[in-house]
Amino acid sequence: MEEVDLALPDELSPGYLFWHQADELATDVVNYAMLLDVDGKIVHRWDTDLNGGGHTSYLLNSGGLLRTGIRDRRYVAGQPVAATDTLQITDRTGKAIWEVSAEEIDFNGHRITFHHDMAPMPNGNILVLIYEEISPKEAAAAGWKAGKGETVWSDGVLEIEPDLEKKSFEIVWYWRFIDHLIQDQDANAATYGVIAEHPEKIDGNFPESYAPMNAVRQHLNSLDYHPVLDQVVVSSFIYNEIWVIDHSTTTAQAAGSAGGRRGMGGDLLFRYGNPAAYGRGSEKDRLFQNQHDANWIAEGLPGAGNILVFNNNTGVGGITRAGTGRAAAAAIQEQLKGISNVHEIRPTVDDGGYVLGKTGTFEAKQIWFWKNDDFFAPFQGGARRLPNGNTLLTDTVGRRVWEVAPDGDVVIRYKGPAPAFKAFKYSADRVAELLE
Template structure:
């Protein structure tokens, strides 16, 4: 290709600048949005590449970041704001609250033995608090009989993780615990050069599942075990092996671990060992190699590269694809999604009978790229997604993939073909909840609101969040960053809405802020004990 002329370079620069700041319609893809013009590959000269790259990185990206971080579309109402009894699915709602204070702005009572406020909060359909537990809401999940699971204690500070995963009964008494350390022998230097023990306990984060139910929410005939069975846990892991072929920085990697009721490790999977199966382009690999993104920092000498940031892990469970002979969708296989990479994948638990893969191989994926020519292009660009899972058997849409496509900022690669490696590379200022066929990649259902409605709200949470399919066909959505939890019909009608009043307090200013909710789950009324009398264990 010939080099661009100076005149064309200026015109291209102006055109791109216009696109970057034109977000009135909420459509701010760099590429990959079906129906939008596709910017072709070009081979610009250095006098175009560096100024364009620097302009985007130094001016556009910080403005987008600031806008996303400060965006709050909740309005002034708090608590229950919508309830159509004739259309909403009756039950209780468990909020995984990330707020340290109650609805009156007062700190939750804190039990130092667990190091957690009451972050798992159960409300009824009217928004009244029914019960609360001192476990992390990152996430918290309810089991039949009024049991709740969540994290307790602090792992490595600043890494959004917990020292142990526990199960508590209705009264908050602990009935099960797992906290085997991931890195029991690791040592690091603090900022003064002293050797300290790297012991964050389990380092559990973002997701877990108890055997009996594949996804952690109600599905007919699939109740999670409460007194036995396996537990699937997502944990942080800093590999001891040499990972310099992946990144110049130490990796903040993840591990997916399955343990039995006694805490014995049955199975474990590490993403970094499957780097070559992820399908990163050469420019994306260069970005992962040279750029540090997203992880916490221990002291001043231990920067890590959070190259995947997996936030969801679940079993596939019984499904129509496997019944029809597609071995990729074995019920025991594991689906996960990476927020940083824009990638969702399924991992095999067993060797393929026909020798096409071995246990641990990635057998299905979408992303990390959604560019023209890829099978996933028809879905549109997915960015920073959360809670990707297969809708369980017995629910409307069973077998389809449901996820909260956050938008915001994510992705490894370059801003445009021909520009230097960078993270993030794709941006969008609204969220979507999408349901699609994992075989054909056809979109089956979508909830989206690109522009503000008459109340000045739009649908957008660029981090945390999730979606649950309900028995009546409605979808329960957690717009996490605003603390908004709502139920929509297949036609998009909001029939129940609750906006968390559990605010957070900025210690420097004393000002209150949004009461973020990591995830919320609607549970059947039959799961809640009636007239229970509680006695706390001593």
């Protein structure tokens, strides 16, 4: 650790910092993770045989990791940001004990890659974000104007059941962006309709332009699972929204519209952050800007059941795009301006369903809000609730992790050796076997 500034020792949440180095734009980094004590000393490290940035890893009860990364750069060449080809479960040293390659997966006859985020489930399965390669013809049939390229990338969520003994896997559930579109530009497509009349569906042509990346409109960048609700929350960078999806469905139901019991189906149960995305608001109503790491606060923690959203709040002005590669990406990051913030929200529910208010937009109560003029994270980043009520914040580009108290005071500042997408903190009991 390069620097540790403990400002309020009496308010510090005890434990060990989990730091996985990654940066989706500026660096191509070795994909390793480390456990740090309060002084920033490395007390455990998980090494790797993968590389690639733009993702995190998750500590499992075994002391191993769930992680993703790149083994074959040829397979991910030309794909959208943070694409990876390998998903692993490791032992306590970082050695893979189970692995699946995206190249092994035949997904409805389409090629896929993993990207950005995944979530270990209580049943041992894995939820992971995917890019699905579809043809421009398939996109056009869904009324999605996806540019003139030969390939279109449709985001999705895949559930994989790993078999550690047989070193095999099974796809047990999935959700696809392209199955849930609404649009008002192609009357001949089955998805044609009035966008404002269907808040449960996604306008495939929003925003009006996302050049040059029309071929990947969603850019989902985080994923989390709620085991009691049996729901998934994802964050869409492009739509400036978070979306909640029903996981209690079959795969066939997840491909269809909501129907049957309330909320059944793969359409959106809840969306929040930018009502203009479903025709029920304007720019002045937008709450999020390029947000990341939407996650439910876990049971047993202060605010349990609420959703934390790390809002990068990135403004762009006077950007000079000179050159390509890592140096150019880093230079662009330095030009971005803003003050990031964190929202803790509690969606309004009635009879088990999410409520649309009088204005026709989904409702949520803001429980907690945080910002600091000195804290700006232009890309990636995360917010995680701690047992004592503090919140752990990650600034990926700045290689910073801050722990802040409920009243907003900064308890401790870490300046790390490498970028981290989102950091976590674990109690001494939780990681005891890793400290031996």
